[in-house]
Amino acid sequence: MVYEFVVQDRRMADSRWPISETRAAYVVVVTVLIVLAAVAAPIVWNLGSTAAADNPTVQVITLRGGTNDANVNAVSNTLREARNNDSVAAVVLRVDSPGGPVAPSEELYLAVNRTAAEMPVVAYVEGSAASGGYYGIVPADEIYVKPSSTVGSIGVIVQAPLSAVEQAEQVSGTFVRSGPDKAQIDQDRLREDLERLQRAFVGTVMTHRGDELTLTREEVENGRAYLGTQAVQNGFADRIGDIEAAIEAAAGRSEQIDGDQYDVAYTTRQVQVTLSIQAAAVEEVDGNTIYYTEADAGESEFVRPVRYYAVWGVPVEATAEGEDDANE
Amino acid sequence: MSDRSLVQPIAVLIVALTVVLAGTFAVSALVGSAPTGSPDGANIEGQSPAQYHPETAGIDADPEDGELSVEPTQDDSRIVIDIRRSSETTRADLEPVTESLFEAGHSVTVLDGEDDEAFGDALSGSAGLLIVQPASAYPDGERDAIQGYIDAGGHAIIAGEPTQTQVGGGLFASVSQVSFGATELAQGYGVTVGSEMLYNVNDGSNDNNFKSIYATPTRGGVLTEGVDKVTFDRSGYVATSGDDVTVHYTAVEGTKTIDTRRSDTHPVVVRNDSVVFVADGSFLSQPELYDADNEVFTSNLLSFLARGDSGNFGGGAGTGQGTDEETT
Secondary structure, eight states: OHHHHHHHHHHHHHHHHHHHHHHHHHHHHHHHHEEEEEEEEHHHHHIIIIIIISSOOEEEEEESSOOOHHHHHHHHHHHHHHHHOTTTTEEEEEEEEOEEEEHHHHHHHHHHHHHHHSSEEEEEEEEEEETTHHHHHTTTTTTEEEEEEEEOOOEEEEOOHHHHHHHHHHHHSSSOSTTTTTTOHHHHHHHHHHHHHHHHHHHHHHHHTTOOOOOOOHHHHHTTTEEEHHHHTTTTTTTTTTHHHHHHHHHOSSSSSSTTEEEEEEEEEOOOOOOOOSSOOOEEEEEEEEEOOOSSSSSSOOOOOOOEESSSSHHHHHHTTOOOOOOO | OOOOHHHHHHHHHHHHHHHHHHHHHHHHHHHHHHHOOOOSSSSSSTTSSSSSHHHHHHHOOOOOOOOOOOOOSSSOOOEEOOOOSSSOOOOOTTHHHHHHHHHHHHHEEEESSSSOOOHHHHHTTTTTEEEEOOOSSHHHHHHHHHHHHHHTTTTEEEOOSSSSSEEEEESOEEEEEEEEOOOHHHHHEEEEOOOOEEEEOOGGGGSSTTSSSEEEESSOOOTTOOSSOEEEESOOOEEEEEESSSSEEEEEEEEOEETTTOOOOOEEEEEEEEEESSOOOOOGGGTTTTSHHHHHHHHHHHHHTTOOOOOOOOOOOOOOTTOOOOOO
């Protein structure tokens, strides 16, 4: 009796559902599989595509403007991304920079140097790569210039308010200092520090370009700027060519690239075009970096006593005085 | 619903999931083993470049030790220091010099254009005359007085610098050209200051700046005794005429003229009997006074002055600019 009831109940169920329970379970399984596959497929697709499908890329990174904190940070970040991107096989640095403060110029050098240690880096001098600008491209495997490109101008200048140097001792009497060298600007020390920075700069140029340069270390230290044609002759640059030639050269140097099987990607950051060697008054947010105007960083009106620059140019104040003798 | 009808689909789901996950893992592992470049860590060669290390970028600043030591004379001497025509040197700058003369028992008369006695009267009875960087000409009367003074046995030193740009301090920096003014006076003794400044960019051959040149003795004698090398901060070279002039110091090898880049043997300290000519005025005061062997050189010069004896020179001519027509 009980059995009959069960059989009857089952028949009733079968008459309501056209498929068996087992088949229903399979439907659930397939549905779950489709959902899981939908989630996993893009991941697998990405992994697969980066591994095989993409052409290797020559990344063109552009620096137009001074080698100041903001510009160099932007370029350094891009270089870092290029290093960490497996599809980037080589880098072309497209540069038009007259240099800037020594500190960010050194940063740029280190970032390019690190990149050049990992992949081919070819520099293309669009307008000028002088002083701090040249500092940045000197680790490149090859340097391409146009006849009108300006390179060289190896050297450092220090900008210190003359009155501050001369009157440092008198002025220091108006406040209490903890030691004899505190808040003092000494001409001898300035020169020594300038010389230290100069040696690091010239040493860097000689390290990377020593074999190519036909100039002596002393001639490099003279700090002269050269136009493209002359630079190719004296070893400050390697070849005359355009950006395409630089890209081809970079691709040719990469082991990852076979023939012309490569893509070219351009990175043009919105860089700050400040040619003045005045303190860059920047207030912007770039990624996780925030720049503030320096002038009102503190409450009091302390002035940074000295600034070291690797620039191709003369201080704006000096030219304003009508004195254009840059050699002095 | 039977146990079997549930277990089978669940088993299939588990197997299928395992296959999918294992497949994904296998693909990711395969992709992971593809070349990805070096990790972007700190352990990359070149990020502590050799040229940045202290042993290569460091400099050897000349120790500023030693002290001025002027020889005493039997009858204490008086030295006249004429800075009336110098815009660079002040009475305060010469304090170390006057102090050392005082310690040796000598006395000093500084003519700085403020309530000075007549030039001839100041010279009368003194042993030596030191003229520092005269930027304008000596009038006839004063030149005659100096000639009479030398003829009588007085000693004279002229420290003159070539034409150069001078930057004035203060609220607004002013730039001007300063030239050696006492050309006629110096030429009377067969010497004049050369038309260009000297420089040396070789790191081992300058005092941490291309303009701070080194000079070494070329012969023995009172002017070079105990001196290995001196450094001049604003040095020119001495142009000589006639056989009476002897060269005592020349700029070290590799030193060049700044405009024409002539690399020659450049005399910087010469002597014509009782008159010594030095092509730099910076070594007499800080911060150059104790650099290299400048203090020994300066001591020699001051001792040379103290040994003069103007004897019966009675002043007479040379009562100052007011009475004589100035010549250039």
